[in-house]
Each structure stands twice: as C-alpha cells, then as structure tokens.
Amino acid sequence: MYRSDRGRFLWWWCLCLATLTGLLCMIAKWGPAGAFVCVLLAALSAVVVASAVWSGNDSRQGVKGIGRAMLASMVLGPAAIGLIGAFGFGGVLIVLTLTVTAPALVELVRARWFTAKDPAPQDLPEVGFLSDEELCLAWRRSFLLLEAARSAQARLTVVEERQRYLDELYRRSPDGVAAWLAAGALASGNPLPYVGDDDDRHTD
Incomplete structure (x- = not known):
C-alpha cells in the first residue's frame, strides 16, 4: 500500500x-x-x-x-x-x-x-530431540518468523509450528509452563528460566 x-x-x-x-x-x-x-x-x-x-x-x-x-x-x-x-x-x-x-x-x-517472497515451509526437526535451550530458542525465533510472514498461509504455518513448541514445553514441564504463563508470558518471551529448572519433567 x-x-x-x-x-x-x-x-x-x-x-x-x-x-x-x-x-x-x-x-x-x-x-x-x-x-x-x-x-x-x-x-x-x-x-x-x-x-x-x-x-x-x-x-x-x-x-x-x-x-x-x-x-x-x-x-x-x-x-x-x-x-x-x-x-x-x-x-x-x-x-x-x-x-x-x-x-x-x-x-x-x-x-x-x-506473498511470493514468503519462505516456503521447511522440514522441522522433531521437537522431542531438541534440548530445552534449543526448544526455547526455536520458540523465540518463531516469533520473528511470525512477524515477518506476509501471507495468511505463511502465518498459519508459523502458528502451527509455535503450537508444536508450546505443546512440547508443556509435555516436559507442565508446572514450569504454568508458572511462565502466570508470570505474564510474552509471545516473544523466553520460557527457559521456568522449564529448564524443572527437575520433574519427563524427557526421552
């Protein structure tokens, strides 16, 4: 415009x-x-x-x-x-x-x-194989991708990707994610301080 x-x-x-x-x-x-x-x-x-x-x-x-x-x-x-x-x-x-x-x-x-400049969806690694730091970094980077998306399809792809990251974070540390959300989690925020210290989470 x-x-x-x-x-x-x-x-x-x-x-x-x-x-x-x-x-x-x-x-x-x-x-x-x-x-x-x-x-x-x-x-x-x-x-x-x-x-x-x-x-x-x-x-x-x-x-x-x-x-x-x-x-x-x-x-x-x-x-x-x-x-x-x-x-x-x-x-x-x-x-x-x-x-x-x-x-x-x-x-x-x-x-x-x-729309043509939007990057094509890439094959993403299985989130279960990411470390806590890698998973949280991928979450934060996905926010930048969402901000840069120009088409509805590109935004939907990134939103689905972010949902995968959030689901995996919750699977590993439900209490940590709950505490992060209660503390006013931002879409661009870093959940690592909450989920990374959870000794009771289930990992592969």
Whole structure:
C-alpha cells in the first residue's frame, strides 16, 4: 500500500489535473460534439464489460459496480484519448504512469509480491530431540518468523509450528509452563528460566 496519505493525495491530484487537461484537449481538438460521442462510446463499452464481470454477483452490488465503471469510463476514457491525441507519445506516458501508480494496483502488486517472497515451509526437526535451550530458542525465533510472514498461509504455518513448541514445553514441564504463563508470558518471551529448572519433567 502507499506508505503515506501524502502519496495517495498526490496521485489523485495528478489524476484530476491530467483528466481535466485531457478533456479540454479533446474538446479543443474534436469539438463538443466529438467529445460527447467519445463519452457516450466509453460509457457503453464500460457497461458491456462491467456487466460481464459482475454478472455473477449480487444484483445490488452488480448495479453499483456497473455504475461506477460507467462513470469512471465516461471521464477517464475520453481524457486519456484527449491526452494522447494532443501530446502523442507524451500523452501515452502520462496515461501509463497514472495507471501503473494507481493506489489499488500498487496494493495488489505489493500483496502478491510479499506473498511470493514468503519462505516456503521447511522440514522441522522433531521437537522431542531438541534440548530445552534449543526448544526455547526455536520458540523465540518463531516469533520473528511470525512477524515477518506476509501471507495468511505463511502465518498459519508459523502458528502451527509455535503450537508444536508450546505443546512440547508443556509435555516436559507442565508446572514450569504454568508458572511462565502466570508470570505474564510474552509471545516473544523466553520460557527457559521456568522449564529448564524443572527437575520433574519427563524427557526421552
């Protein structure tokens, strides 16, 4: 997503300026009648495309989607044509720049990018073979992995991993885990001082 409202505001300001410029260029180049015909064609095209896209949705949602697409196309489509007609390649660059920097598109690309960047689940060692120190260290490291996870699937994988660590800690030292929790255990905390000193825990 955009890192600040300032960036989003700047994009909308540029879009409004480019749209107004494009519409004025269209009227100046083809006259009011030509601009009207272009707006009408853009609206009809938007209705056809939007009807196909929202045909399977709820009727009220579909009508709203078609209406938004029609209004946007009636303004943005002719404005883009006016910019390209008036400035040629420069107009193409303006239209492409505003398109690829649109907040919705940027958010979508970033979401997909971070999902792809999530590390694939790795084969984990059997927790029963870890020492107390190794198990507690794995618990603390898993918190950092959870913080770094970008997708729901990656977070779920780490949560399941942390549950395995916690279950093993409880199996070894139920009293120690209970004392740790009673002391206000943090998700990133170290349970070793509580479970490592439990002489009554069961180990393999």
